[in-house]
Amino acid sequence: MNQLELGPIGQISRSVGDIERAQHWYGQVLGLRHLFTFGKLAFFDCAGTRLLLTQEAAPSDVESILYFRVDDIAQAHQSLKDKGVEFIGAPHLIHRHADGAEEWMAFFKDPEGRPLAIMSRGARRAPAIGAVSGSLSAGEESALPRARRSRLHR
Numbered sequence: 031m032n033q034l035e036l037g038p039i040g041q042i043s044r045s046v047g048d049i050e051r052a053q054h055w056y057g058q059v060l061g062l063r064h065l066f067t068f069g070k071l072a073f074f075d076c077a078g079t080r081l082l083l084t085q086e087a088a089p090s091d092v093e094s095i096l097y098f099r100v101d102d103i104a105q106a107h108q109s110l111k112d113k114g115v116e117f118i119g120a121p122h123l124i125h126r127h128a129d130g131a132e133e134w135m136a137f138f139k140d141p142e143g144r145p146l147a148i149m150s151r152g153a154r155r156a157p158a159i160g161a162v163s164g165s166l167s168a169g170e171e172s173a174l175p176r177a178r179r180s181r182l183h184r
Contacts, residue, residue, distance in 0.1 A: 038078075038079070039079055040079065040080060041079065041080040041081070041082055042076075042079060042080075042081055042082070042094070042096070043081075043082040043083075043084060044081070044082070044083055044084075044093055044096070044140075045083075045084055045085075045086040045089035045090050045093065046083050046084070046085055046086070046089055046141070046142060047085070047086070047088075047089045047141075047142060048085065048141075049067070049070050049071070049072055049083060049084075049085040051141055052072065052083045052085075052141060053067065053072045053083070055140070055141050056072075056074055056081070056083065057074065059110070059113045059114070059115060060098075060110075062074040062075065062076060062081065063075040065080065070084060070085035071083070071084050071085075076096075076098070077099075081096075089142050091142070091143075091144065092144075093144055095137075095144075095145050095146060095147055096146050096147070097135070097146075097147045097148075097149045098146070098147070098148050098149070099148075099149055099150070099151075100148045100149070100150050101150065101152075102150065103121045103134045103135075103136060103148055103149070103150035104121060106148050106150075107120070107121050107136050107148065110138065110148070115138050115139075116138060116139045117136060117137065117138045117139075118137040118138060118139065118145065119136065119137060120136060121134050121135065121136040121148075121150075122134065122135065122136070130153060131151055131152065131153060132151065132152060132153075133149065133150075133151050134149065134150045134151070134152075135147050135148065135149045135150075136148050
């Protein structure tokens with residue numbers, strides 16, 4: 031019997047309250063490439079994974095957090111702030127690996143007020159911004175769904 035081997039994730043979905051506003055924000059503000067729209071569905075390319083936005087009368091207030099990889103987190107943070115993106119906190123160190131590589135993240139809100147994040151991994155470096163910390167700020171933690179917050183404190 032052949033063993034099933036799943037491939038990479040092909041598509042992820044998020045609900046939105048207004049598809050036109052979401053199309054503008056994900057396309058013009060975040061800079062994702064718009065693939066196509068029909069009805070109340072809009073599709074974007076996220077480096078090979080398709081993002082489906084679907085308009086709902088009452089979008090979910092609890093959805094998976096999308097973490098977007100960036101090369102330079104300080105530059106990406108400033109660029110998004112310049113476009114009016116509301117950040118929950120500044121870029122900060124999440125983890126330092128044994129080999130010295132560092133994981134940095136910064137959380138921000140989508141138009142529905144739900145968290146998204148930018149993330150960067152690289153060689154050890156002195157940050158241009160943000161506090162060096164191994165945990166989330168109170169604002170970032172409160173933006174996470176309750177189940178995810180409880181896992182942080184185990």
